[in-house]
Amino acid sequence: MWIISRIFGESRWTRAIFIQIVIQAVLAIIFEAVIMSYQANLVGILNEQKLTNNNADIASVFANAQSLLVYFALFIIAQLFTVILVVDAIYQKNTIQLIALFAFEWGMAAYSVIQFHQSQTLFSSDDDVVGLASTYIGSALYSSKWAEIVQMCIMILNSFVFCFLSYKLYLEFGWHIYKKIGADLTMRDRYKMYQIFMMLLKFDFFFFLGFSVQYLALMIVVWWPAAATPAAKSELVRELIEHLILSCAVSIAMLVLAYWGLRRERKIHMYLFILLATASMAYFIYTLVAMSQSPERYVGSRAFLTFFLCVDMVLILVSVPISVVCLRNFNLGLINHISHATASATTAHSMTPIGAGQEKPNTHRWSIE
Numbered sequence: 001m002w003i004i005s006r007i008f009g010e011s012r013w014t015r016a017i018f019i020q021i022v023i024q025a026v027l028a029i030i031f032e033a034v035i036m037s038y039q040a041n042l043v044g045i046l047n048e049q050k051l052t053n054n055n056a057d058i059a060s061v062f063a064n065a066q067s068l069l070v071y072f073a074l075f076i077i078a079q080l081f082t083v084i085l086v087v088d089a090i091y092q093k094n095t096i097q098l099i100a101l102f103a104f105e106w107g108m109a110a111y112s113v114i115q116f117h118q119s120q121t122l123f124s125s126d127d128d129v130v131g132l133a134s135t136y137i138g139s140a141l142y143s144s145k146w147a148e149i150v151q152m153c154i155m156i157l158n159s160f161v162f163c164f165l166s167y168k169l170y171l172e173f174g175w176h177i178y179k180k181i182g183a184d185l186t187m188r189d190r191y192k193m194y195q196i197f198m199m200l201l202k203f204d205f206f207f208f209l210g211f212s213v214q215y216l217a218l219m220i221v222v223w224w225p226a227a228a229t230p231a232a233k234s235e236l237v238r239e240l241i242e243h244l245i246l247s248c249a250v251s252i253a254m255l256v257l258a259y260w261g262l263r264r265e266r267k268i269h270m271y272l273f274i275l276l277a278t279a280s281m282a283y284f285i286y287t288l289v290a291m292s293q294s295p296e297r298y299v300g301s302r303a304f305l306t307f308f309l310c311v312d313m314v315l316i317l318v319s320v321p322i323s324v325v326c327l328r329n330f331n332l333g334l335i336n337h338i339s340h341a342t343a344s345a346t347t348a349h350s351m352t353p354i355g356a357g358q359e360k361p362n363t364h365r366w367s368i369e
Helices: 002-008 012-048 056-092 095-120 127-140 145-180 185-226 230-264 267-293 302-328 334-343
Strands: none
Touching: 012 056, 012 095, 012 145, 056 095, 056 185, 095 145, 095 185, 095 302, 185 230, 185 267, 185 302, 185 334, 230 267, 230 302, 267 302
16 A cells, blocks of 8 residues: 555545546546447458448448557557556656646547547448448448447546546645745756656657557558559558658657657757657658548548647647757756656755755655646
């Protein structure tokens, strides 16, 4: 029980938000698994009936129905990601991360709405296509509708509850800081920017790689089987290599560089992060334009990919200016406090500059306003 007390302290609100987010994750994962099972059954029926040989529209739907399974898996991973970040925010008493999680909660709620829309519009609006699909698929056509509606209700309701609990914790953490932290305001502001950038890197990791995996699955599962000629396959291989380099490799490299550059105050790492972030932004814009020019290639996937691309671009627009602010704070003494903070998560140190006074250790964790 000492571990629970160490992480959550004596506050009822920390325990309440943890219980709430765990209940949300369990319910969301259960219903997402139900939706996945219905979707897998739909894909199986399409495959068994050989609809891909009868109608070009049905063939496209069959391929895109397969790709939707990837998005369902990402939604489940997002639930686990949220639980981890909530525990981390509580342990660090990080109000900034709570605010970011509030936005992430509503993002997942929006994602559940998009999921319902995509499932209901998987087939084109052509009555002949829908009629043909109904003939072969029967009741399985919209069998997951009830689970998707329940999922939307779960996410929206829990987002409101999370909003209330986050506000309570925001007040509590702020009061804790006011009572327990005596610090130089300039150094505290530097540490706050450090915390904001570290938090952004966590969300960058999820959304950048989330987009990369989705697009990769689309190319392998949907486009590769449809490439009938050697020229088409060669073009797809070129796109695949381009995506692996500009999205997957660049995303991982830029995040690793940013993390180590910030932790060690290495300016060259931060400059490389900014350069790679600019390259990623260019690639995301290029992909968004390509999607708008060839919407028929993204049937069943366009809304999800657009959602992730927009979030990725917003994250870059926020992360790059914050990285510049952090870069300007290098060699001003913050690294000494960072090393002290990470040495013991349960020990607080004065945020005054080195040499300004003797620090007095206590048993309280680091916090920021």
